[in-house]
Amino acid sequence: MNIQFRESLEAASPPTTKTAIADCDIHPARATRTELYPYLAKRWQHHLEIYGVHAYQGMMEGPPYPKAQPNASRRDAYPPEGGPQGSSLSFMQKQLLDPNNVQLGVLNPLNTGQGIRNHDLSAALCSAINDWQIDKWTSKDKRLKASIVVGNEDGLSAAAEIRERAGDKNFVQVLLLSRNVEPLGQRRYWPIYQAAEEAGLPVGVHAFGFGGNPITPSGWPSYYIEEMVGHSQCQQSALASLVLEGVFERFPKLKMVMIEAGFGWAPSLAWRLDKAWQRLRSEVPHVKRPPSEYIREQVWWTTQPMEDPERREDLLDVINWLGWDRLLFATDYPHWDYDEPSRVLPAGVSDTNREAFYLGNARKLYGIS
Amino acid sequence: MASLIAGGVDCDVHPAVPHLTSLLPYLNDYWRDQVTTRGMVDLVSQSYPKNSPIVARPDWRPENGKPGESLEDMQRHVLDPFRLTYAICNPLYGVQMVFSEDLQAAFCRALNEWLAKEWLDRDSRLRGSIVIPTQSVEKAVAEIERCAQDKRFVQVLMLVMGDTPLGKRALWPIYEAAERHDLPVGIHAGSAYHNPPTAVGWGSYHIEDYVGQAQAFQTQLTSLIVEGVFAKYPRLKMVMLESGVSWISPFLWRLHKFWRGVRMETPWVDRAPLEIVRSNIRFSLQPFDAPPDEATLIRLFEHMQSDELVLFSTDYPHWQFDGLDALPQGLSPDLVRKIMIDNPHATYPRLT
Numbered sequence: 087m088n089i090q091f092r093e094s095l096e097a098a099s100p101p102t103t104k105t106a107i108a109d110c111d112i113h114p115a116r117a118t119r120t121e122l123y124p125y126l127a128k129r130w131q132h133h134l135e136i137y138g139v140h141a142y143q144g145m146m147e148g149p150p151y152p153k154a155q156p157n158a159s160r161r162d163a164y165p166p167e168g169g170p171q172g173s174s175l176s177f178m179q180k181q182l183l184d185p186n187n188v189q190l191g192v193l194n195p196l197n198t199g200q201g202i203r204n205h206d207l208s209a210a211l212c213s214a215i216n217d218w219q220i221d222k223w224t225s226k227d228k229r230l231k232a233s234i235v236v237g238n239e240d241g242l243s244a245a246a247e248i249r250e251r252a253g254d255k256n257f258v259q260v261l262l263l264s265r266n267v268e269p270l271g272q273r274r275y276w277p278i279y280q281a282a283e284e285a286g287l288p289v290g291v292h293a294f295g296f297g298g299n300p301i302t303p304s305g306w307p308s309y310y311i312e313e314m315v316g317h318s319q320c321q322q323s324a325l326a327s328l329v330l331e332g333v334f335e336r337f338p339k340l341k342m343v344m345i346e347a348g349f350g351w352a353p354s355l356a357w358r359l360d361k362a363w364q365r366l367r368s369e370v371p372h373v374k375r376p377p378s379e380y381i382r383e384q385v386w387w388t389t390q391p392m393e394d395p396e397r398r399e400d401l402l403d404v405i406n407w408l409g410w411d412r413l414l415f416a417t418d419y420p421h422w423d424y425d426e427p428s429r430v431l432p433a434g435v436s437d438t439n440r441e442a443f444y445l446g447n448a449r450k451l452y453g454i455s
Numbered sequence: 456m457a458s459l460i461a462g463g464v465d466c467d468v469h470p471a472v473p474h475l476t477s478l479l480p481y482l483n484d485y486w487r488d489q490v491t492t493r494g495m496v497d498l499v500s501q502s503y504p505k506n507s508p509i510v511a512r513p514d515w516r517p518e519n520g521k522p523g524e525s526l527e528d529m530q531r532h533v534l535d536p537f538r539l540t541y542a543i544c545n546p547l548y549g550v551q552m553v554f555s556e557d558l559q560a561a562f563c564r565a566l567n568e569w570l571a572k573e574w575l576d577r578d579s580r581l582r583g584s585i586v587i588p589t590q591s592v593e594k595a596v597a598e599i600e601r602c603a604q605d606k607r608f609v610q611v612l613m614l615v616m617g618d619t620p621l622g623k624r625a626l627w628p629i630y631e632a633a634e635r636h637d638l639p640v641g642i643h644a645g646s647a648y649h650n651p652p653t654a655v656g657w658g659s660y661h662i663e664d665y666v667g668q669a670q671a672f673q674t675q676l677t678s679l680i681v682e683g684v685f686a687k688y689p690r691l692k693m694v695m696l697e698s699g700v701s702w703i704s705p706f707l708w709r710l711h712k713f714w715r716g717v718r719m720e721t722p723w724v725d726r727a728p729l730e731i732v733r734s735n736i737r738f739s740l741q742p743f744d745a746p747p748d749e750a751t752l753i754r755l756f757e758h759m760q761s762d763e764l765v766l767f768s769t770d771y772p773h774w775q776f777d778g779l780d781a782l783p784q785g786l787s788p789d790l791v792r793k794i795m796i797d798n799p800h801a802t803y804p805r806l807t
Contacts, residue, residue: 154717268656269663299656302674303646303667305619308682311717312620315677315710316654319670323653326666331659350705357701358666358744365508365774366662393708396729396760403754404705423716 105441107427108190108448109182110388111292111345111416112230114223115157115195117169125214130207139211140203142267142296151310155422163420171420175226182419183229186427189445190454191230192258192416193219194292194345200238200263201296208237212247216257224256231452233261233290239297241277248278252285258452259288263295264317264347270324271331279337288341288386288451291324293317321347322355325385329359332372334380341451343386346418350393353407356381382409386451388416389443390425398432410439414448457786459779461538463795464806467643467696467739467768468533470574471523472498472548472566481565481572486558498549498562502645507661512774522772526577533771534580536779541799541806542771543582543609543641544574545696551614551647556591560598563588567602575607582806584612584641592625596632603636609805610639610694615671616646622675622682630688637804639692639737642675644668669744672698673706676736680710683723685735692802694737697770699744704758707732733761737802739768740782740794741775749785756790766802767795 116122123131138146155161157170163181165174172178183191195218199211212235219232234251236244251257260282268274270291282289294317300306301316321344334340344352359377367373387408395401405413417424431440449455472478475497479487489495503510511522515532523529534542550562563586570583585602587595602608611633613621621642633640645668651657652664654674672695685691710728718724724731745755756762769781782791800806 154720265655269653269658270655272656272659297656299651299654301654302620302678303616303650303652303654303671304621304675304678305617305650307620307674307678308623309720311681311713311720312674312677314713314717316674318706318709319673320654322670323655323658323667326663327653327655327658330663330666348705348709350708351702354669354699354701354705354744355666357746358669358699360746361742361744362509362662362666366660366665368508369660369662391709391712393705394712395704395708395758396711400704400758401708403758407751423713 104187105444106187106189107415107444109186109188109417109419110192110414110448111390111418112182112191112193113172113196113419113421114193114219115170115172117173122211122214122218125217126210130210133207139207141201142203142298151313154310158422159420160422160424175223178419179227182417183227189229190448190452192452193223193230193232194261194290195219195233195235196292196294198235200235205237205240205243209240209243209247212237216247216251220256231258231454232256233259234287235261236278238262239267241274245277245281248281248285248287252287257287258454259290259343262289262291264291264293264320264324265295265299265301266297269327271327271329271333273331276333279333279340283337283340288343290343290345291321292345293321293347317346318348318351322351325355325381326359329377329380330370330373332370334384335372335374341384341386343388343414343451345388346390346416348391348393349387349389349408349413350401350404352381352387353404386412386414386447388414389430390416390418391423392425392430399434402432402434410442411447413443414451415444457782457784457791459537459782460791460795462540463537463767464799465533465537465539465542465769465771466694466766466799467545467741468529468542468771469523469547469773470529470544470570471521472546472569473520473524478562478565478569481568482561486561498552500547500549500552500645501648501661502664503547504661509665509774511772512777515772526574529771530578533769534578537769537781539580541580541582543584544570545584545612545641545643546570546586547643547645550586551589551617554590556588556594559588559590560594563598567598571605571607582607582609584608584610585638586612587629589613589617592628596628599629599632599636599638603638606805608638609803610641612641612643614645614647615642615668615675615698616650616652618647618649620675620678622678622680622684624682627684627687630684630691634688634691639694639802641694641696642672644697668697669699669702673702676706676732677710680728680731681721681724683721685731686723686725692735692737694739694766694802696739696768697742698738699742700738700740700765701745701755703738703764704755733763737766737798738764739766739770741768741770743775743783745783747784752783752785762790762793763798763801765794766799
């Protein structure tokens with residue numbers, strides 16, 4: 087949530103006294119509308135000026151459900167030098183990385199080349215944003231790591247982008263969004279999983295995106311809150327599809343990270359899948375083991391936005407069911423529903439589990455020593 | 456396992472329409488002629504393919520015909536052995552898939568009359584749900600008004616996946632009529648397939664549609680709460696039928712958190728979502744989508760922070776459990792009594 091008083095930053099403890107953490111969901115933004123142009127061919131620069139991005143939604147710019155705040159971001163996160171929240175490295179260092187002692191920060195750029203109907207433009211924008219992540223962020227601060235953004239609706243060009251970046255230590259994962267033209271287990275997306283598995287990179291699936299489908303299976307709702315809450319249902323359906331299409335069976339070394347969609351739903355979904363699979367497995371013979379096993383072995387979750395029970399300790403039951411080795415701490419900086427690292431866990435968590443939650447799991451998954 | 460007690464209410468049983476032709480006696484001349492002249496086929500929804508294992512327990516599957524089409528079977532399989540006082544019939548015949556409001560209204564009326572005559576008239580333990588033609592809110596309200604005169608109809612029935620989210624204001628006259636007649640609105644698993652069955656598009660498999668019901672219920676609860684249905688109709692009860700139960704608490708934790716963050720967007724929501732659910736929303740027991748261990752079950756019910764949310768159901772003839780094991784292991788006798796008797800009676804005022 088918003089931190090209203092920027093002054094308090096000055097009083098923040100020096101980093102050395104805070105336990106090191108990983109922040110597995112940071113959103114870097116462009117300072118200007120044309121900041122990507124140096125990475126785009128002239129042809130695409132002209133195209134954008136004339137036609138825009140032509141997404142799987144109707145607005146020429148901005149979201150059809152107005153956010154609660156400008157750019158869905160904290161009001162105290164505007165950089166002093168101007169530009170939108172999250173667009174300044176030095177201010178990100180000062181506001182997020184230094185005071186919280188972030189040792190590993192995973193960048194997930196949004197509003198890039200994903201969810202766009204013109205697949206050639208999609209591929210060009212994704213490649214541009216990947217170059218931009220290196221130039222503007224990861225080459226300038228070694229704590230930051232990038233995600234390979236790929237043109238999600240065209241599996242082949244997406245796989246080519248992954249192969250192009252494979253082995254580049256600036257990148258620690260492939261990034262997809264949860265909402266696509268089809269559920270993510272469908273075979274049009276398999277080249278992405280194959281390339282990621284070959285490159286040894288996890289595939290992060292971040293909540294959001296546009297695929298043209300209503301965000302409920304009963305049509306379009308009215309409000310922003312319905313879209314926000316609905317991201318968790320989209321993520322559940324995407325994960326169910328990945329399991330039931332046999333993606334984990336076909337790509338046994340594939341690792342997937344569910345980003346910014348909560349995790350409280352995960353045990354229930356796994357139980358439900360198991361129960362249905364016991365009855366209906368003859369329909370999906372390619373799913374050879376109980377669905378919960380694939381999920382337990384091949385899926386991770388970032389924490390923000392943490393579910394918030396009235397009795398906070400109830401959340402510990404859910405984490406115990408899910409596994410303490412599966413959660414990756416994330417703030418979602420600079421978005422308004424930011425989770426503050428010092429406050430998210432209820433009391434009574436062992437030191438080992440705290441360390442895994444805040445840093446150890448992320449280091450291991452992303453291969454950062 | 457927890458012991459069943461006599462006198463319970465089964466809030467979700469499914470009598471099957473044998474075939475579209477079974478409804479012909481309840482259609483007027485024009486519609487009877489339409490059905491036959493145009494060669495209309497049986498309205499079986501993809502949500503419940505007749506031979507799917509989940510659609511009938513092996514020992515509840517008849518040699519011929521559809522599971523659930525025989526009253527004698529229902530008596531022998533559930534009404535008698537579970538020693539029920541009442542069972543609420545929720546027909547899942549696929550009338551919701553029809554697009555024409557006129558045709559849908561004719562089919563719904565026929566279906567409700569069929570239920571009254573061929574089921575409710577023949578066993579005094581049976582109660583009915585009013586299936587409504589949601590393609591026309593006006594016609595849906597008229598059907599509620601018509602059926603509500605028969606006190607054996609105790610609920611209005613809608614599917615969890617229709618044309619629009621259920622909280623949308625256009626549907627409110629349905630809720631107004633339901634509240635006025637002491638009829639809870641039952642929201643049952645299943646889709647009209649007027650939208651993709653997941654919020655990320657069309658999956659490939661029946662199992663995917665079935666698992667996805669839980670996500671559909673989640674989005675509908677959000678819609679019903681944030682549109683303000685329960686601020687406008689505070690006495691209205693809604694019952695999530697065949698929804699699953701293990702997702703309820705984590706879902707509400709998320710909704711509650713976001714509501715606190717952006718409640719300025721929906722200022723008419725006059726109570727916290729958790730409170731609204733505890734006072735106005737109920738859930739049927741089966742399918743009980745949690746592992747069969749007592750420790751987990753106890754925690755799940757603890758998380759709900761209420762013993763009033765769950766209503767007993769067998770989901771007959773669907774295959775959710777074997778034998779008489781409808782109650783998951785570890786429920787206390789007090790909770791069994793609440794689930795089987797007290798909660799259903801508190802939810803359905805017409806059960807007398």
